[in-house]
Amino acid sequence: MIKFLTQAGKYFLLLKKVFSKPEKPSVYYKQTLREFVFLGLNSAGIIAIISFFMGAVITLQTAYNTENPIYPKYLIGLGTRDSMILEFSSTISALILAGKVGSNIASEIGTMRVTEQIDALEIMGVNSASYLILPKLIATLLFNPILTLLAITVGIGGGWIAGTSAGVISSESYIYGIQYAFIPYYITYSLIKTVFFAFIITSVSAFQGYFVEGGSLEVGRASTKAVVYSSILILLFNVILTQLLLS
Amino acid sequence: MIRVNDLSKSFNGKTVLENISVSFDTGKTNLIIGQSGSGKTVLLKSIVGLHEVDKGEIWFEDVLFNKLPFSEKKLIRSEIGMLFQGSALFDSLTVEQNVSFPLDMFTTMTHEEITDRVNFCLNRVNILNANKLFPSELSGGMKKRVAIARAIALNPKYLFCDEPNSGLDPITAILIDELIQELTHEYSMTTIINTHDMNSVMEIGEKIIFISKGAKCWEGDKNEILNSDCEPLNDFVFANSLAKKLRSGGIK
Numbered sequence: 189m190i191k192f193l194t195q196a197g198k199y200f201l202l203l204k205k206v207f208s209k210p211e212k213p214s215v216y217y218k219q220t221l222r223e224f225v226f227l228g229l230n231s232a233g234i235i236a237i238i239s240f241f242m243g244a245v246i247t248l249q250t251a252y253n254t255e256n257p258i259y260p261k262y263l264i265g266l267g268t269r270d271s272m273i274l275e276f277s278s279t280i281s282a283l284i285l286a287g288k289v290g291s292n293i294a295s296e297i298g299t300m301r302v303t304e305q306i307d308a309l310e311i312m313g314v315n316s317a318s319y320l321i322l323p324k325l326i327a328t329l330l331f332n333p334i335l336t337l338l339a340i341t342v343g344i345g346g347g348w349i350a351g352t353s354a355g356v357i358s359s360e361s362y363i364y365g366i367q368y369a370f371i372p373y374y375i376t377y378s379l380i381k382t383v384f385f386a387f388i389i390t391s392v393s394a395f396q397g398y399f400v401e402g403g404s405l406e407v408g409r410a411s412t413k414a415v416v417y418s419s420i421l422i423l424l425f426n427v428i429l430t431q432l433l434l435s
Numbered sequence: 436m437i438r439v440n441d442l443s444k445s446f447n448g449k450t451v452l453e454n455i456s457v458s459f460d461t462g463k464t465n466l467i468i469g470q471s472g473s474g475k476t477v478l479l480k481s482i483v484g485l486h487e488v489d490k491g492e493i494w495f496e497d498v499l500f501n502k503l504p505f506s507e508k509k510l511i512r513s514e515i516g517m518l519f520q521g522s523a524l525f526d527s528l529t530v531e532q533n534v535s536f537p538l539d540m541f542t543t544m545t546h547e548e549i550t551d552r553v554n555f556c557l558n559r560v561n562i563l564n565a566n567k568l569f570p571s572e573l574s575g576g577m578k579k580r581v582a583i584a585r586a587i588a589l590n591p592k593y594l595f596c597d598e599p600n601s602g603l604d605p606i607t608a609i610l611i612d613e614l615i616q617e618l619t620h621e622y623s624m625t626t627i628i629n630t631h632d633m634n635s636v637m638e639i640g641e642k643i644i645f646i647s648k649g650a651k652c653w654e655g656d657k658n659e660i661l662n663s664d665c666e667p668l669n670d671f672v673f674a675n676s677l678a679k680k681l682r683s684g685g686i687k
Contacts, residue, residue, distance in 0.1 A: 212539070304521060308519060310512075311483055311512055311517045312513070
């Protein structure tokens with residue numbers, strides 16, 4: 189318990205350092221643009237591929253589980269849409285990003301720690317926590333919602349292609365289904381969750397990397413811890429946010 | 436001048452430095468020597484503020500550095516250049532971006548002025564036509580030179596070098612030592628170098644502090660070191676067989 193509280197204290201002290209005033213905003217701006225590419229744009233491909241197949245599988249599973257003629261076919265489109273918006277685009281994408289982006293952040297910052305690059309920043313008078321973590325936070329907080337919208341779009345598109353190709357639903361029924369009883373707030377709900385998850389992934393992974401002590405073995409361990417802790421917190425906050433936002 | 440008074444530092448109850456008092460002169464290459472694990476690096480990192488000391492005072496001229504708040508420490512740190520054991524170049528930046536980093540961050544110089552200064556510093560350390568290379572594409576000696584160029588980019592008053600020639604061949608090591616000494620005299624810096632390399636000691640040791648088991652055992656210069664009556668220092672200086680033979684007159 190004491191160890192947990194110590195770690196939590198260190199985490200919040202690190203966040204305080206991260207959100208202190210930047211030395212030179214123009215340098216941070218350039219760094220943020222770089223992180224948009226590394227952490228955001230470079231994740232678009234994997235998110236698109238996974239979302240496409242998730243949408244396809246949801247459509248096929250829904251179709252094969254609702255073969256009873258009582259259920260109208262358009263419910264398949266509706267089910268795919270709501271599944272993608274409510275859960276898959278935000279939570280599942282966040283879990284994937286925790287693996288890809290989280291391990292990347294922890295290993296990058298951890299390697300900088302063990303090779304004394306962070307000490308070099310500190311010696312120069314740079315707030316290393318802010319310089320290394322703030323641009324990553326801004327980039328993921330702004331870009332992950334775009335990835336979520338991409339996941340929703342591609343996932344629903346994947347469902348349409350799989351459903352019509354397999355002959356389990358007509359194109360008209362699917363399109364009618366994805367328009368039927370649409371609640372715009374679900375998009376807001378999904379984007380709010382995404383922002384929280386982006387903060388968790390980036391800050392927890394950066395924390396694990398920033399306080400690494402030792403060598404490459406410890407960097408590897410920090411990277412694993414970053415993914416595990418981020419994933420657990422994402423699942424925990426998924427429950428809390430769902431209760432708060434949908435109740 | 437940098438002065439250290441009665442400095443002690445421990446980690447998890449284990450004392451690493453004990454009551455160290457020493458001064459480092461301006462315009463000289465001040466060497467901290469000692470065996471691996473004697474506390475040299477901890478002393479160096481304590482002086483620059485990377486380690487919080489348990490007790491003692493660290494003075495940069497007439498400023499009590501270790502009692503300053505973080506914001507004021509940053510002002511002193513902008514006058515410090517440091518060369519790390521592994522060079523600590525930023526992997527994601529090219530050679531010129533590494534050298535321009537402190538200039539981008541702490542000056543209002545224009546892009547052209549920064550480029551000129553970067554080229555000047557790289558020329559000064561004899562790094563030519565490598566501006567666009569990444570650290571992974573450089574040899575160990577080149578990395579050290581680029582790290583020195585980055586350290587002097589802001590015209591520091593104080594230069595700290597942690598094992599500057601570790602991992603280098605003897606010829607390159609001497610070139611790096613000479614370069615550091617030249618820069619020290621040229622810019623009248625207070626330079627502190629951590630080393631256990633006796634070649635460095637005999638080449639550039641204008642002031643030498645010997646540390647053993649976390650305590651200062653001896654202080655002098657390269658002319659005095661061979662005639663010291665400090666037993667741990669003699670064990671250190673004459674550790675290799677060649678030095679032993681020279682001392683005993685076995686080689687003529």
